[in-house]
Amino acid sequence: MNTHPMKLKIDGVDVECSEGSTILTAAKTVGINIPTLCYLEGLTPYGGCRLCLVEVSGTNKLFPACATPVASGMEVTTQSPKLHEYRKMVLQTLLAERTHICSVCIANDHCELQTQTNQYGVDHVFYERNWSCNEIDSTHDFLVIDRNRCILCTRCVRACDEIEGVHTLDLKFHGKNTDVIMDQDELWSKACSCTSCRKCAKVCPVGAIYVEGENIEYTKDPQVIAFIVERRKCLK
Amino acid sequence: MGGYSALVRALSDMTPQGIINEILSSGLRGRGGAGFLTGQKWRLVARANNTPKYIVANLDEGDPGVYANRSLAEADPHAIIEGLLIAAYAIGAEKGYIYIRKEYPLAIQTLQKAIAQAKAMTLLGNDILETHFNFNLELRFGAGAFVAGEETAILSSIEGRRAMPRPRPPYPANSGLWQKPTLIQNVETLANIPLIIQNSAVWFAKIGTPKCTGTKCFSLTGKVKNPGLIEIPMGITLREIVFDIGGGVPAGKEFKAALIGGPSGGCLPEQLLEIPIDYDYLTKVGAIMGSGGIVVLDTDSCMVDTARYFTEFCVDESCGRCTPCRAGLPRLLEIFQKITHGKGEPNDLIILEKSCFFIRDASLCGLGQTAPNPILTTLRYFKDEYMHHIKNKKCKADVCFKTPTKDEPK
Numbered sequence: 001m002n003t004h005p006m007k008l009k010i011d012g013v014d015v016e017c018s019e020g021s022t023i024l025t026a027a028k029t030v031g032i033n034i035p036t037l038c039y040l041e042g043l044t045p046y047g048g049c050r051l052c053l054v055e056v057s058g059t060n061k062l063f064p065a066c067a068t069p070v071a072s073g074m075e076v077t078t079q080s081p082k083l084h085e086y087r088k089m090v091l092q093t094l095l096a097e098r099t100h101i102c103s104v105c106i107a108n109d110h111c112e113l114q115t116q117t118n119q120y121g122v123d124h125v126f127y128e129r130n131w132s133c134n135e136i137d138s139t140h141d142f143l144v145i146d147r148n149r150c151i152l153c154t155r156c157v158r159a160c161d162e163i164e165g166v167h168t169l170d171l172k173f174h175g176k177n178t179d180v181i182m183d184q185d186e187l188w189s190k191a192c193s194c195t196s197c198r199k200c201a202k203v204c205p206v207g208a209i210y211v212e213g214e215n216i217e218y219t220k221d222p223q224v225i226a227f228i229v230e231r232r233k234c235l236k
Numbered sequence: 237m238g239g240y241s242a243l244v245r246a247l248s249d250m251t252p253q254g255i256i257n258e259i260l261s262s263g264l265r266g267r268g269g270a271g272f273l274t275g276q277k278w279r280l281v282a283r284a285n286n287t288p289k290y291i292v293a294n295l296d297e298g299d300p301g302v303y304a305n306r307s308l309a310e311a312d313p314h315a316i317i318e319g320l321l322i323a324a325y326a327i328g329a330e331k332g333y334i335y336i337r338k339e340y341p342l343a344i345q346t347l348q349k350a351i352a353q354a355k356a357m358t359l360l361g362n363d364i365l366e367t368h369f370n371f372n373l374e375l376r377f378g379a380g381a382f383v384a385g386e387e388t389a390i391l392s393s394i395e396g397r398r399a400m401p402r403p404r405p406p407y408p409a410n411s412g413l414w415q416k417p418t419l420i421q422n423v424e425t426l427a428n429i430p431l432i433i434q435n436s437a438v439w440f441a442k443i444g445t446p447k448c449t450g451t452k453c454f455s456l457t458g459k460v461k462n463p464g465l466i467e468i469p470m471g472i473t474l475r476e477i478v479f480d481i482g483g484g485v486p487a488g489k490e491f492k493a494a495l496i497g498g499p500s501g502g503c504l505p506e507q508l509l510e511i512p513i514d515y516d517y518l519t520k521v522g523a524i525m526g527s528g529g530i531v532v533l534d535t536d537s538c539m540v541d542t543a544r545y546f547t548e549f550c551v552d553e554s555c556g557r558c559t560p561c562r563a564g565l566p567r568l569l570e571i572f573q574k575i576t577h578g579k580g581e582p583n584d585l586i587i588l589e590k591s592c593f594f595i596r597d598a599s600l601c602g603l604g605q606t607a608p609n610p611i612l613t614t615l616r617y618f619k620d621e622y623m624h625h626i627k628n629k630k631c632k633a634d635v636c637f638k639t640p641t642k643d644e645p646k
């Protein structure tokens with residue numbers, strides 16, 4: 001993509017980037033970090049978690065930085081009281097949605113949801129919390145899924161489909177009943193399309209998919225996706 | 237007026253640019269909800285420099301109790317096909333789909349028959365009316381989810397994926413079906429096209445108001461003497477619809493509110509009955525045009541319960557993609573369960589309102605963005621009812637505090 005460069009302003013800083021960049025990647029080039037959860041470099045942006053919302057001048061609408069292409073002349077604001085408030089509410093509603101008890105979670109201290117929660121000073125959830133208690137699927141030789149901790153970011157689904165290319169994982173149902181499933185909603189051991197590649201466990205931002213008996217610090221490796229994508233470019 | 241004579245006129249006497257200009261100056265706005273200027277949308281797709289281009293007619297009609305599009309398809313399928321053909325010619329598309337829900341078997345049958353008839357008359361297919369214009373049309377079926385009527389969800393569904401909306405931009409006009417420029421138009425919008433081409437933009441713009449031209453179909457339901465399907469010129473007042481056309485509330489009861497815009501519309505009180513039916517006015521008072529549902533409520537209805545009911549609908553219809561709608565809306569429902577079961581506290585209203593702003597501003601698609609409308613409007617126009625529930629633990633309409641629900645708080 002070597003078309004004419006795009007010029008825009010992010011938090012008052014002049015940024016120049018190529019056409020087709022997103023606000024998120026453009027911001028990174030000038031050292032501005034926008035918080036993300038569902039975004040993962042190398043995967044198609046999902047725009048689902050809404051943590052990366054930013055303001056764009058000239059409209060009241062908020063845009064997900066991870067999925068919004070830059071436009072010339074755009075003026076982006078990544079920090080404001082409103083954005084701060086909404087990011088806190090994203091985190092609070094996620095915490096209230098399912099069972100998140102850090103002290104008994106395998107991902108404790110290595111969880112992106114926890115990191116963001118600390119970052120934004122969420123010290124209280126002002127909604128009733130829903131302690132979902134769905135059965136954990138540990139039928140696979142070593143991969144485990146605890147859907148009670150899932151934040152439905154679909155990183156695992158996209159990694160499985162776009163990078164591993166097997167599409168074992170997908171979503172079932174909709175709304176609050178949405179869940180990650182294997183093949184036609186089988187137990188993981190019965191999902192014959194799974195190649196046991198572990199990419200899902202590497203990219204899961206929380207403790208929902210993990211490798212049994214393995215130190216989570218060792219398992220987690222979300223950057224591997226960008227690495228693979230880059231290597232495949234060389235192959236072409 | 238002969239069928240397809242507008243198409244003949246468009247193909248033989250008009251350039252694609254001329255057609256777009258005519259639609260632009262007619263002032264026609266989309267009838268599917270958002271009210272975007274139709275001509276402007278066509279121009280965007282026509283200008284997109286990528287081919288092939290597609291056109292999709294939206295006949296998903298997911299609003300409960302609304303059946304204007306279904307009636308249109310059953311009664312006048314050729315108006316939709318003719319509108320599609322003219323639009324396709326204007327934007328340079330050779331392939332179109334009508335996206336229709338499976339629950340409309342008669343409409344599907346009628347459309348299939350109409351497509352076959354049009355093909356037999358060489359009005360569909362290759363070299364239409366010997367003008368070298370090609371256009372093929374197919375039906376695609378939705379499984380009936382409300383959110384599947386959202387334009388980007390339709391695209392996903394036609395591509396064979398989960399009917400989930402995706403972030404915009406990129407807009408379908410540039411990157412729609414299979415990343416190609418795509419025009420998505422409600423069928424009622426399309427059915428207006430032949431009339432404009434046949435009778436001129438000036439004729440069309442005379443109906444309605446300067447910024448809202450033409451007519452609009454509504455399904456008038458609820459507590460009115462004459463419920464049913466109506467077509468009205470834009471700009472008449474809500475009072476005229478409810479009382480003159482609908483005949484008012486049946487004897488013995490009093491009007492309380494009109495919910496306009498479907499499950500994510502706004503509840504408007506008596507004092508707002510004088511507002512004209514117009515996209516911009518409706519938005520100003522917290523309602524939406526939506527796809528044309530008006531539900532009239534009388535004093536038997538509790539506004540807190542009404543807001544709870546429509547919130548529940550949106551919770552059930554959320555696609556699950558984005559956090560505010562999927563994880564946020566159910567929290568609102570929990571607060572309603574508290575309030576309608578005598579466990580509400582004044583602080584709940586503050587949390588309710590804050591959460592509504594969050595869901596409205598931070599959701600990915602129109603479903604989440606408009607879902608708080610019934611709550612925000614009832615908070616705005618009927619706050620005393622909320623306070624009565626919370627402070628006195630009483631429901632004036634005698635609806636709440638007795639319906640046991642599955643999620644009753646412990």
Ligand SMILES: Cc1cc2nc3c(=O)[nH]c(=O)nc-3n(C[C@H](O)[C@H](O)[C@H](O)COP(=O)(O)O)c2cc1C
Nearest residue numbers: 266267268294297298385386387421422425602603
């Ligand atoms: C949740 C949701 C449901 C929708 N359902 C419909 C529908 O059933 N029919 C429709 O025409 N438009 C529906 N829309 C609006 C479409 O996204 C789109 O704006 C419309 O089809 C564009 O056509 P128009 O410009 O002719 O109105 C819906 C939007 C949302 C957010």
Ligand code: SF4
Nearest residue numbers: 150151153154156204
């Ligand atoms: S299992 Fe993990 S990666 Fe997959 S959707 Fe849930 S939180 Fe995201």
Ligand code: SF4
Nearest residue numbers: 555557558561601604
């Ligand atoms: S607002 Fe609701 S329906 Fe729309 S994308 Fe988000 S979760 Fe799906």
Ligand code: FES
Nearest residue numbers: 047049050052066
């Ligand atoms: S990171 Fe952009 S929406 Fe999730």
